[in-house]
Amino acid sequence: MAGPVINSAHMRLAIDVAQRGAGYVSPNPLVGCVIVRHDNVRAVGWHAEYGGPHAEAAALRDIDKLDEHDVVYVTLEPCAHVGKTPPCADLLVAKGAQTVVIGCQDPHPAVAGKGIERLRAAGVNVIEGVEEDACRWLARFFLWFTKTQRPWVTVKVAQSIDGVVGDPNVRQRSITNPESRTIVHRMRSHYDAVLVGSGTVVSDDPQLTVRDVAGRNPRRIVMDRHGRLPLTSHVIQTAQDVPTIVYTSEQAPTPWIEALRTVGVDVVDPVCASASDLKAVLTDLGRRSITSILCEAGPTLTTSIIQGGFVNELRLHMSSTILGDGTYWRPHGFQASFRLIESQRVLDDLHITYAAVASNV
DSSP, X not given: OOOOOOOHHHHHHHHHHHGGGTTTSTTSOOOEEEEEETTEEEEEEEOOSTTSXXXXXXXXXXXXXXXXXXXXXXXXXXXXXXXXXXXXXXXXHHTTOOEEEEEEOOOSTTTTTHHHHHHHHTTOEEEEOTTHHHHHHHTHHHHHHHHHSSOXXXXXXXXOTTOEEEOTTSTTOOOSOHHHHHHXXXXXXXXXXEEEEHHHHHHHOOOOOOOSSXXXXXXXXXXXXXXXXXXXXXXXXXXXXXXXXXXXXXXXXXXXHHHHXXXXXXXEOTTTOOTTOHHHHHHHHHHTTOOEEEEOOOHHHHHHHHHTTOOSEEEEEEOSOOOOSSEEOOOTTGGGGEEEEEEEEETTEEEEEEEEGGGOO
16 A cells, blocks of 8 residues: 655645744754644644743644554654653654654754654654755754854845945934834844844944844844943843843953943953954854854944854845945855845845855754
């Protein structure tokens, strides 16, 4: 008798439902699971929060037993170890799974093929690599962090069609439309931290929080070599409410450092990491289990991060307006080292996403 038909559309559904955990599962990956019988969806599940049930357990919550007609689609290899939850591979076997379709393998040392081995040892038909690229992109923060122990870095740039990214004479000049700005707030809620330079704080005094959408605030990171951050700025005044890290150097005045620490800012000792050493900063953030960073910095820091090869993902939000004056930024020569992921219209704005070729996960 022929086995069940594998339909990649069900894996794409698993990818979609996995997104519901964005911003809540770190340092774990986003994972989705869909259970299908006769090509009809029986149940869906996703990893909703760190420490909570994994996607497979969530999908199986109301199913007592699977049979030969059921196919389990899961975006990432089921775990085979005891962590904050029992092994999902064992759960699938106990529920009687006979066909499991996996998007991509889990490279974490505690898994790394062991989940697949356990399923196959129990007689389960395991099919790998369905929608693999999309599943790896879904789990990119986790996969990159597992590989490098450093966070995935996404740079977001908002600019006019003629390349203007800001105006030093106008505080918080809006370049893109309101819908694009709402999307940025949603993006912030999906990242562990948001990064800017001191120049952005001095010129714009941003809050760097999540507003207008549901979601948690990311940690705020500021690079400030010379101690320029005003004590009256939003990020300093609200450091008790939103964790804030400042990377500085020996050039920063000691009284300024002490004043920041008094109001709850985590000022990294200049001996531990220099604000000019981006690799050291990313390594330190990795030690803090920060797996993803959204960089919303100005042109100087943005260019340094791109030229230093630290960018994994570049998001350009371009408006259709011509501003004519202000601060210009052009990402010279980046196309050779980046590949296009997607482009989409957001009303009259254009959003383009690139991934660094060297960031393959």
